[in-house]
Amino acid sequence: MKHKNGLGRRPWLDAVTYIALILASLISMFPVLWAITTALKTDGEVNSFPPTLLPGKLNPGNFSAVIFQSDFPKYLLNSVIVTVICILVATLIAAHAAYALTNFRIRYKKQMMFIILMTSMVPPVAMLVPLYMLSVKLGLYDTRFLLILIYTAWRVPVLAWILRGFFEKLPKELMEAGIIDGCSQAMVFYRIILPISKPGIVSAALLSAVYVWNDFLVSSTFTTKNELRMLSIGLYNYISQYGIQWGKLMAAVTISIVPIVILFVLLQRHFVEGMAAGAVKG
16 A cells, blocks of 8 residues: 655655765765864875875874863863853743743833844844953953853843744643642743753753854954963964964864764754754644
């Protein structure tokens, strides 16, 4: 009996889909593979022509130099501290704001949502000069607190907008049942809404974490001390007017990818569920 729905009617379409997905995966993974293999090459192999994908002999010296003979571990720690604190604080604020905007009767709610949307659309570069002048006057320039403050302020509107869309799709009956059982609005939020919203919250938080982790603009503008630099700035230590240390640079890039990959692997189930829920209406 033939299937009448989905791709079951067209086996060739299944094959084309799988081939396309495999090719897309290979294309997207090739830069990562190239970075790893380049990091394992000697300087002679890196600069040889024509280039080769695989190293003739594994050379862990680039990783050793990056980890033990440079300030890269310090940059990695700074990125971890700033990203973790920023995402925790921003997600906490945005979740409360999104819940209030979704379930409370608030005057000028539409205007508030419009302001939130507009603030998230302002190009970061347009705010650099005012933020720089303000941070200098307040004595916050060149501090880790300023980085956390700026990243948190920039991510809250985006997170609030995403989480509001997720909260709106939750069954109202769940909240009504909680209130009937004697729960306050706060108890409903903490005991009912947050647990069932974990996939959406994790998805939004992960996307924001990647943004903060990879950002170059804020870190380069508001820090000059070497001990405060983040990964995106630290990578430039391997680029100079005399050339690019490709082996060490690719080793540093590979190491910088690892924390985000681990995070996605550990939270992939929640991330996939959150992205799927965000793509389905009702």
